[in-house]
Amino acid sequence: MFPGATASQEEAAYAVVGAPLDASTSFHPGTRFGPERIRRFARPFDDYDRASGLRFSDLAVHDRGDVRAWDDIPEYLRWLAGTLRDVVGDGATPVVLGGEHTVSAAGVNAVAPEVFVCLDAHLDLREEYDGNGYSHATVTRRILDRVGAGVGRDGSRDDASSVEEVVIIGARTGSPAEWDRAGRPDVTVVAPEDVPEFDLDARVNGRSAYLSVDIDAADPGFAPGTGTPEPFGLAPRTMRDVVRTVAPSAEGFDVVEVNDRDDGQAASLAAKLCRAFVYAHADSREQSD
Template sequence: MMMLHSTVTLLLAVAQLARAHADHSQVPLGAFVGTQAIPDSPTWVEKYGPQIDQPFSGPLSFSHLPYARCLEDVSMNFDIALLGMPFDTGVTYRPGARFGPYAIRSGSRRQREARGYTLSWGNNPYTLGYKVMDCGDVPVSPFDNALAVDQMEVAYSTLLARPVERTDSYLATYTSAFAKDGVEHPRIITMGGDHTIVLPILRALNKVYGPVSVIHFDAHLDTWPAYPGTSSEQSRVTHGTFFYLAHEEHLMSNTSVHAGIRCKLAGTGDIENDVQVGFQVITTDDIDTYGVDTIIKRIRKRVGDSPVYLSLDIDVVDPGLAPATGTPEAGGWTTREVKRIIRGLAGLNFVGADIVEVAPAYDHAEITGIAAADFVHDFLSMLLSEKPPQQKVFGIKDEL
């Protein structure tokens, strides 16, 4: 009897399914997909509108920007590209900066185009009429440093050669004047990676602009010759020697400047070598002696009207505020001080910028990744501003 009951139940189910195929009005919820309508079930767009990601959801791109594999998509043009270089096999102490691009993007998740306005800049860089893209990461080799350096140079040159999206801006007037071909080229903000990545970047920029001035935020000089005991040409290429190599290759002008230096040295000979490479030193302590405004004036006077590249090592910030870095040095500048200096540099002839040495394995609560992402946001306004912002008083008034 039980077997007969089960057979009848199965036959009734089959009959019901057949009637459902004949009459779509009786199809159970979820039986159809794609564009076929489900009764009494509005689509997402009909009920909630566009699929806008929350700060904590969606694909991981910088500030939820449009993302593309720009290196292979030749149709992708832009005014500013964000490019990751996950390279960290040139370090001399703690590795891990290969995860820097990921950490910076993750730190930017609360940022977005719709809420990009800041009181300090007085603008939203995403609403100034320029196309900003996240172009993903360069797939660098983790096994062969010579190959990796070449890959980074080729990648940077590939994006640098793209036409800009906007050709009627003031940016075209001054940067194209420095370019050897007289053409406006896009800017690239690079997310490292250890500081070695600047050598292939300067090689790529040299093809377009010739020697450039460098504004270098860092605790360390990075102008040392090869380390004693090295025995190969490739072993000369590290995150502490790349500026020395760039000087040898005539990639920089003799009007470059360090900001935030506080590392230990072998002696005054390191400074003498640094001068020969083309740098002037602003130490960490100078901010206490002279103040932020004087430091800004010194930097601007040093680089003048030359084409300028800005490189920011996150270790310029005190490790108490940005611990996630490979070679931390006590006594650094605050995040706020560095941000103020960056605002004061707007209007210089910037041809590109980077932030490097973010190593998230040593972070806590993403404080370094969040700070780095905020610096990148400042870079966008810096590159797109004709002059430093005028400070407006929104809080405490002068009479108080």
């Protein structure tokens, strides 16, 4: 159980769902261990958040456990999206613990946001990677193409995404074709060095959002336990500030790409960002009531 997630399913305002998918990782596999590690490395954190004045255990967080993964990625994404739709139908905000980044397609499918905000070292805008149209390297492209979780390569589809724009925070690498796709009006890419000055609140502009944190957005010196580490990344404090900014507009959240190949640095950062999301989201709801 995620520490402090003491609410029952019936009373939950936030539902933690583990999605241990580890089927397409390219270099350092191990994301299947991500949900468990994030929960474990959240244990030392205090219950109280001074910035919001809230206690995590008072915020009606429920842990639904993991949705067991298998190697049929499109089918798994369909199943996961259904689970997350149930969360939304119960009146709770989904907080997904990955798992590889591909699981974000299911989260977007479930909440149908207008804008997808993603902290990521990579553009993830490939049409396919190693012949696979559904992988961690194609997830943002699938979301941009208004493809629902589990769409066939033949064009048959489930529910289509309603995403109007993607904002990729911290990206610093991609193929030439990806950078070409990123140059179109429905994509905004913010380089790591530009994040502190970027007006993200104005970019979201009151639209409903889905917020995804690929832990490799962090510089690998802070979070080495990830599948495709990329130097010259974001500092944890910058990532926290982005999460706090987007949280009031977000209808769903995930943190992904944590594996077991470090001493807990990536999992600890991921857990702290999960809590930062819940605190900021709950605080915004209290302020608006």
